[in-house]
Amino acid sequence: MNPELAYFLKVNAGIALFYAFYRLFFYRDTFFAWRRTALLCFFILSFIYPLMNLQEWIKGHEPMVAMADLYASAVLPEFTITPTDIVNWKEIFILSSGYLYWGGVLLLLLRFFIQFISIIRLRLHCRSEIIRGTRIYQLPQASGPFSFFHWIFIHPTSHTNEELDEILTHELAHVRQHHSVDVLFSELACIACWFNPFVWLIKREIRSNLEYLADHRVIESGHNYQSYQFHLLGLAHQKAAANLSNSFNVLPLKNRIKMMNKKRTKEIGRTKYLMFLPLAALLMIISNIEVVARTTKSIAKEVIENVEQTVNERLTESPATEQVPPQDKKGVKQVTPTKKQTPAQVDEKDPVFEVVEDMPDFVGGLDGLMSYLSKNIKYPEAAIKKNIQGRVIIQFIVRKDGKVSKPEVIRSVSPELDAEALRVVSAMPNWTPGRQKGKLVSVKYTVPIMFRIPGNKATKPTDSSKATINEPQSQQKKPGDNTVFEVVEQMPTFPGGNQVMMEYIAKNMKYPSAAIKCGTQGRVILAMVIDKEGNVTQPRIVKSVSPELDAEAIRLVKAMPKWIPAKQRGIPVNVKYTLPIMFMMQ
Known part of the structure; x- marks a missing residue:
């Protein structure tokens, strides 16, 4: 799983968990200002907690390390997928899911901008007027009052003086407390995570709570709450002029009236809002345990991939190539040159790296490289007559333009086999060059090539330090x-x-x-x-x-x-x- 997908899944899991926590502890109280802060924090923490790096702290505590090991072995199993049976379907599913997700994002973004532009156009076409010392913009026809940042839109002739006072008090509460910021933030979160139902539920709670805050301000200012409720009921039939705004009558009135009549929650109840801090800390710890587990798994995978070429080495009936050690192919993306890992040669214009973020790749990948070598190697007649076989290791540089240069033998078998290995490598087509920090770079690359005489299944014995190269088969x-x-x-x-x-x-x-x-x-x-x-x-x-x-x-x-x-x-x-x-x- 790539880091971007892991981050995205953690964000959506955090949103779901925080919503459940909200419904369990905060849903029924009357601490509207605290609730507003908590709801915004739920959104913000959901996007931030996967980025918090506590890996060093976790690695320093044995229980945490044990949990990471358990997670790595139990929750992150390795799956082997055969190319002919499953891979194509998996790729199709991933590709179609990506198109579906981005299609939803684009549609919601389009809807967002249409609503935003409609408010701007309404602002430009509406005539402004000062009522009760407040600038308002007169709607062209009878519609529900609303506000957007410091703009207040009303159809004055549709309301009595008392109703105008209530509306202005309500909308000024939205303006002075900057409620439009909450609205925009929740809209953008819904666009990013549109497939997650919990993000829409939190958005609904944010919008409802903003109305509770404004309603509470109207009651606090001395207006009769019964006449105010009747006023809300009278506006229930009016359609909202805009959705991307704080509308006076857009939400279900039953919930608003119930909340206005609800008995105030005791002050001691505020302490429960501190409970989400341990929850956020727990999420960060779990997220970092998961990262540590994946890192352990990744390191182990790199190690075992390096081992596989030796474990799986077997006799063949024709000259063949060994697998390129995975540490020399694309895949080691965590390693970048550091003070201890410098370019292989000192060349200010074109340094040669040992390991980069994106290693060079042969056209067609590893299978293409093995196929090329197998088809192009010509076993020297002299080596066949002398019964010489073994592994020649060639090292070369894949330049920024993809060309292979400076091939050299770093492990020799015989002059005949060495020369053939050099010939085949020198004749290679251009590679896909390596990249470091997004830039094309030259990279040193190693290819082991196994020469084995057809039909000769016996192998040459060695002592503990050096292979016997030219020993006749009879000996x-x-x-x-x-x-x-x-x-x-x-x-x-x-x-x-x-x-x-x-x-x-x-x-x-x-x-x-x-x-x-x-x-x-x-x-x-x-x-x-x-x-x-x-x-x-x-x-x-x-x-x-x-x-x-x-x-x-x-x-x-x-x-x-x-x-x-x-x-x-x-x-x-x-x-x-x-x-x-x-x-x-x-």
Whole structure:
């Protein structure tokens, strides 16, 4: 779920919760001024509370962290959706929902502006007059009196002098207390959240309460409340001249008359208005627990995506490519260059970044990249004769114009395979370039390419530190001894699978305080050996970020439970395993 949608859902949930709270505690009292403040605060807090950042406070309290972990595991499950069955329907639903929502917003905005313009036009065409020391604008025909900010519209000849006094007192209360601000605010909230019935209910309560305030002012000023009520009943048949305004007779008169006759609530009842403060605090805490849970889930997802390329690596019948590590593709949007994460090369005109907000993307995405490489790789005849196979890792730069430049081998297998990998990468079509803060930038990108001889399912064994590249097939060691393989028929798996590994890393990762103070973040890559019993042995750092993060990555790996060991030809074997762990600060 993207942050904008999460924010929008929280806003509407807050509106619903606040309305229920209002009906439960404030609906029947006569503290109209307090009620006005509370209703406006309900709207304002609904839009603000999802933006309040209490994540650091929550992370510092173990019960809150436990709640976030529970939320992440119980409320935020991961779903696997197959492209052929569900994705298209999901996309259609999301797209149609978006069109429906924005269509409703546009229609309500159009209605809002039509009403607003009608009031302006009425103001320009109505003749002004001073009555009882107050400037009013004479309506052209008999209509219900109303006010809009400091404009008061009346049809004077339709009312007696006593009725004019009551109307002016009522409308002046609207003007002096700036009730039109409440009206406009509630209208805009309804436009933004038009599909939420509770926003319309709160709008109705705001409009009703404003009339209660004005009616109360009329009674306080000394007018006879019975004659005033009869006056309201006499105007009930008149149509309101405008809706975007404070109308004298627009609301159901039964509620207004009942409220005028209602016994005043005791002053001690005002204290209950303080009860919504704990409710607002609780909403902010729950919102931030949800954010922390999603962050934990996101970090764990990044980690497990990095692991998947190794876990899912398998033998194929033709030269193929490994999946591009997700940390080098679009998806790591939380990380931006900081003081500790600078461009890869010092070039004021065109700096090259390691990680940006929007990573470069091959035309057609990851599937397009894999398809391109698989179709264009030509296994060198010399390598086939020498039975050479393995993984070549190429690093290159995707420039701002999308062109691939400066490809280089950062992990070699043989001159023949290295040259073929460089040829294929150099011939790539233009990419969709990366972006940082909305600007096109050059980004360093890494692609691992697996060369495997067709029909040769045996893999080359390695020792614990270095792969044996050119060892003839006849000299390959058989599984069952202390050989350490790089790729086997059945790769080792974490007990419980990828999801459990993701949860293990997320829950057990402890970001070093020294790294937090220095703002250090990045990707630590470890190499380790999963032995025949499933034990994690010989962990070492392949790519370092800082001593603190390296040490934490080593600690995480050493504390892992036993894995399900790898198998070659049905026999458990030792396998070299590479695990990237991403450390990211929010």
